[in-house]
Every structure is written in C-alpha cells, then in structure tokens.
Amino acid sequence: MVAPQRIEAKPKSGQIGVVHLGLGAFHRAHQAVYFERYRQRSGDGEWGVCSANLRSSVGLVDGLSAAGHRYHVAEYADSESITLREIGVIEETLFSGCDSAGNWGRDRGALLARMASADTRIVTLTVTEKGYFLNPASGELRADDPMIIGDIASPQQPRTAPGLLVEALALRHEAGIAPFTVLSCDNMPDNGKRTRQAVVQLAEHRDAELARWIAREVAFPCSMVDRIVPAMTDADFERLAALGVIDQNAVVCEAFTQWVVEDNFPMGRPDWEAEGVEMVADVAPFETMKLRMLNGSHSLLAYLGALAGIETVFEGVNRDELRALLRRYMLEEAAPTLEMPAGIDLENYADSLLARFANDSLRHRLQQIAMDGSQKLPQRWLSGAFERSATAQSSPCVALGMAAWIRYTAGQDLQGNSYPVDDPLAKRFAELHQMHGSDPSALVAAYLAMDDVVPGELSADKKFAQDVLTAYQTLTHDGLSGALKALALN
Numbered sequence: 001m002v003a004p005q006r007i008e009a010k011p012k013s014g015q016i017g018v019v020h021l022g023l024g025a026f027h028r029a030h031q032a033v034y035f036e037r038y039r040q041r042s043g044d045g046e047w048g049v050c051s052a053n054l055r056s057s058v059g060l061v062d063g064l065s066a067a068g069h070r071y072h073v074a075e076y077a078d079s080e081s082i083t084l085r086e087i088g089v090i091e092e093t094l095f096s097g098c099d100s101a102g103n104w105g106r107d108r109g110a111l112l113a114r115m116a117s118a119d120t121r122i123v124t125l126t127v128t129e130k131g132y133f134l135n136p137a138s139g140e141l142r143a144d145d146p147m148i149i150g151d152i153a154s155p156q157q158p159r160t161a162p163g164l165l166v167e168a169l170a171l172r173h174e175a176g177i178a179p180f181t182v183l184s185c186d187n188m189p190d191n192g193k194r195t196r197q198a199v200v201q202l203a204e205h206r207d208a209e210l211a212r213w214i215a216r217e218v219a220f221p222c223s224m225v226d227r228i229v230p231a232m233t234d235a236d237f238e239r240l241a242a243l244g245v246i247d248q249n250a251v252v253c254e255a256f257t258q259w260v261v262e263d264n265f266p267m268g269r270p271d272w273e274a275e276g277v278e279m280v281a282d283v284a285p286f287e288t289m290k291l292r293m294l295n296g297s298h299s300l301l302a303y304l305g306a307l308a309g310i311e312t313v314f315e316g317v318n319r320d321e322l323r324a325l326l327r328r329y330m331l332e333e334a335a336p337t338l339e340m341p342a343g344i345d346l347e348n349y350a351d352s353l354l355a356r357f358a359n360d361s362l363r364h365r366l367q368q369i370a371m372d373g374s375q376k377l378p379q380r381w382l383s384g385a386f387e388r389s390a391t392a393q394s395s396p397c398v399a400l401g402m403a404a405w406i407r408y409t410a411g412q413d414l415q416g417n418s419y420p421v422d423d424p425l426a427k428r429f430a431e432l433h434q435m436h437g438s439d440p441s442a443l444v445a446a447y448l449a450m451d452d453v454v455p456g457e458l459s460a461d462k463k464f465a466q467d468v469l470t471a472y473q474t475l476t477h478d479g480l481s482g483a484l485k486a487l488a489l490n
C-alpha cells in the first residue's frame with residue numbers, strides 16, 4: 001500500500017462569505033474542497049462557509065461542530081493512490097430541520113441571520129432534486145406540497161430551501177442589502193433557472209413586488225457538478241482508520257472532480273479557476289452531456305443491477321453484458337441528442353465514464369443511485385428519449401431502463417428479496433403495483449401516463465410504449481440476461 005498524500009487544512013479565517021444549504025456527502029467532497037483549495041492557494045479568508053441541514057442529519061451538524069469544523073476527504077484514484085485532505089473552510093454548521101421531538105428550526109434564526117448578512121455573497125445548494133419542490137416534468141413549483149403550503153402560510157418560519165431563500169432575500173431587500181448569488185449544485189438540467197423558478201414562484205405567493213425584485217436582481221447561475229461520492233459505509237470508516245484517520249465526518253470519493261459554472265456573480269466570487277473550476281457563458285451543453293451520459297448510465301445500472309441482486313457500480317460495470325449496454329446507451333441513444341462545443345469527443349468521454357465506474361476503491365451502492373427515480377429520470381433518460389421520439393427514433397435502452405425502473409418500484413428484486421423504495425412518489429407506485437401488478441400492459445400504461453414524470457409526447461409514442469412493455473415482460477420472465485440478450489438482437 002502506497003502511503004497516502006496528506007494535505008492539512010490552513011488555520012481558519014473566521015470569516016464567512018458563503019452559506020451552503022444541504023450539508024451532505026457531496027458538498028463536503030466537492031464544493032468545500034474547491035473552497036479549501038482556493039483558500040490554501042490564495043490565502044484569501046473571505047470565502048469561509050456556513051453549512052446547514054434543513055431536514056435531517058443533525059448528527060453531522062453537531063459532529064462537525066464538536067470536531068472544530070474540520071474533517072477529512074479521502075480521494076481515491078484507485079485503491080493504491082489516495083489523497084487525504086483535511087478541510088477547514090467550513091466555519092459554522094447549523095440545523096434548521098426537524099429534531100427527534102418533532103420540533104422544527106433549532107438554528108433557523110441563526111441561519112437566516114447568516115444568509116441576510118451583507119458578508120454573505122453566495123448561497124450554494126445540494127438539497128437533492130426533490131429539495132426544490134418542482135414538478136419534474138413541467139418545472140413548476142409544487143404549491144400543493146404540504147411543506148410548501150406551510151412556507152406560504154408561515155413565510156418567516158420557512159422549512160424548505162426555496163422558503164429560506166425567499167425569507168433571506170426579503171430580509172436583505174427590506175434592509176437595502178444587495179442580494180447574494182444563488183448557485184445550485186444539484187444534478188438538474190438548468191439547475192440555476194429551476195432554482196430561480198422555485199424561489200420566484202414561492203415569493204409570488206407572498207408579495208408580488210418582492211417576487212419582481214428577486215426576478216430582476218438575483219443571479220441564479222447554472223452549474224454542472226461531477227464527482228462520484230458514495231454514501232459512507234462501515235468498510236469506508238475502517239479503511240480510513242487503517243490510515244490513521246478516525247473521523248466520523250469524513251467522506252470518500254473518486255479523485256476525479258469537475259465544476260463548470262456560469263460566470264454570473266454580481267457580488268463577486270473566488271477566482272477559483274486555478275483550482276480547475278471552469279467558468280463559462282453557457283453550462284447547458286456540459287450539464288446535458290453529464291446528466292444523460294453519466295447519470296443516465298448510472299440509473300440504467302442501478303435498476304437493472306438491483307433487480308439482479310448486484311450491489312455496487314463496480315460489480316455491475318464488470319459484468320460484460322451490462323458494460324456493453326451502458327456503452328451502447330451512451331453512444332447510440334444519449335450522444336446523438338447532444339450538441340457539444342468543438343473538441344469534445346463523446347466516445348472518449350463514454351470510455352472515461354466506464355473507467356471511473358470501474359474504480360475498485362469505491363463502494364457506490366446501486367440502491368443509493370436508485371433512490372428518487374421520479375425526480376431523476378426525466379432529465380437522465382426521458383428528455384433525450386422524447387427528443388429522439390420527435391424524430392421517429394426509438395430508444396430501446398431507455399425503454400429497457402424504464403421497464404426495470406417500473407419493476408424496481410415494486411420493492412422486490414427478481415429473486416423475491418424486498419427493499420424499501422426511496423422516492424417521493426413511492427406511495428403512488430405501491431398503489432399502481434397493487435392495482436395492476438398482474439397486468440403488465442395496464443401497469444406500463446399507468447406509469448407512462450404519469451405526466452409529472454413522463455413528457456406527454458413520449459407517453460403518446462406507441463413504439464416507445466410497446467418497447468417498454470416488451471422489455472418488462474422479457475425482464476420479468478427471462479431475467480436480466482434474457483432481457484439483455486433480447487435487446488442485443490434489436
């Protein structure tokens with residue numbers, strides 16, 4: 001075992017210029033690392049981070065506080081090449097979620113004060129695709145969601161990310177303080193525009209003038225984010241302990257990292273290009289490429305692999321027939337829908353993704369990727385399949401993926417092992433399987449008719465619907481190998 005490269009954190013500056021909503025694994029392994037590397041190189045202490053959880057994980061908030069807001073990131077190029085970074089750029093952690101006694105907003109006041117402070121110039125988010133409370137197909141705010149209803153009723157005690165953003169911006173507007181820039185780092189297409197949509201539509205329920213001010217004055221740049229950061233497992237903590245790192249707040253990730261950001265920061269930003277952040281005028285091509293090729297492949301692997309009892313990305317991509325499926329999907333169904341700047345070689349990109357998936361030092365569980373499919377699949381598979389359908393091109397790999405997702409949401413794999421379905425629409429899926437489980441044609445039709453997930457024009461495509469049904473029947477009768485063999489024949 002080669003000794004890891006160790007990089008220690010610099011002393012803290014005590015200054016906070018960034019508030020982050022969604023203190024999860026990805027924030028700790030991606031944005032915080034870029035802010036730390038910037039601070040290490042430039043000596044500029046103005047961009048310290050206050051990171052908050054709005055829903056869960058109070059243990060991480062308090063655990064980081066108890067550890068002096070220092071933690072470790074273990075970056076694995078492979079099992080023999082590790083960089084151990086100590087991160088000190090987080091200056092404060094706050095919790096505004098629901099505690100075990102059912103009380104909301106322990107630190108909400110402190111969080112809003114931090115967001116309303118003139119020192120705070122950027123607010124970043126990783127609250128998962130469902131944290132924006134948008135209809136995945138239409139992009140409209142789900143104003144009928146009980147959490148949003150609550151924020152409309154009590155705008156000064158917000159519980160959602162959009163609610164906190166509206167209240168913080170209202171406080172700044174009332175105090176004559178210029179707004180912060182809002183930078184989503186979630187896996188959504190046009191993530192800045194969608195965040196703006198959620199915030200402005202929620203503000204309209206409160207005060208039309210405030211909504212107009214936000215729409216006019218607040219910058220919501222888009223960004224494409226990429227680093228594979230699996231949820232930590234006991235084996236990960238044991239690996240770190242073997243390296244002398246005892247840290248319950250640590251994260252493990254791949255060495256690869258990428259951040260492509262729309263350069264629209266009226267209140268200023270770190271000059272973090274030296275850390276490899278790519279500042280561009282238009283993020284969309286990069287976002288769509290990554291969402292359809294990387295994330296679309298991840299989701300194919302997740303549902304087909306989970307149904308076959310495969311546990312991790314590494315195991316799945318080492319099955320030749322699954323690897324061939326991913327490559328075919330990327331090159332024959334995803335790549336043709338992309339319009340990339342000159343110089344981007346999509347075949348090389350596809351092969352680089354397969355190499356990253358084969359990283360033997362990451363235990364990236366398929367069940368983690370499988371969660372929230374109703375919020376992920378529209379941008380990963382369905383928008384591309386819809387575009388292909390509009391030009392009479394079939395998408396057999398996506399059709400197989402949809403069949404696997406529909407079967408996955410029954411909560412039982414092909415061997416009869418049960419698992420929880422982690423999705424905001426899980427109750428609806430259970431009802432559909434209850435109603436139509438013995439009639440695949442009705443079940444597939446019911447799923448394709450979900451207009452808050454599947455674009456209407458795609459569900460009207462009879463060839464696509466038939467391909468999904470045929471794949472579903474083959475998958476359930478002949479298993480994964482049978483379904484992949486059948487696909488290879490057409």
Ligand code: NAI
Nearest residue numbers: 022023024025026054056126127128129131186187228229
């Ligand atoms: P995680 O499970 O470690 O953290 C999820 C965070 O989202 C937690 O802070 C949680 O409290 C918060 N959250 C969940 N639902 C919420 C809601 N309704 N409202 C407010 N906050 C909510 O997951 P992780 O790995 O940090 O991923 C988070 C997001 O980062 C992903 O959904 C994705 O959009 C993005 N991302 C993740 C990557 C990864 O490999 N883990 C890579 C690229 C992007």
Ligand code: CS2
Nearest residue numbers: 225226227228295298368369
């Ligand atoms: C994964 C992503 O969990 C998932 O849905 O597909 O988190 C993936 O690891 C990242 O987007 C990689 O950048």
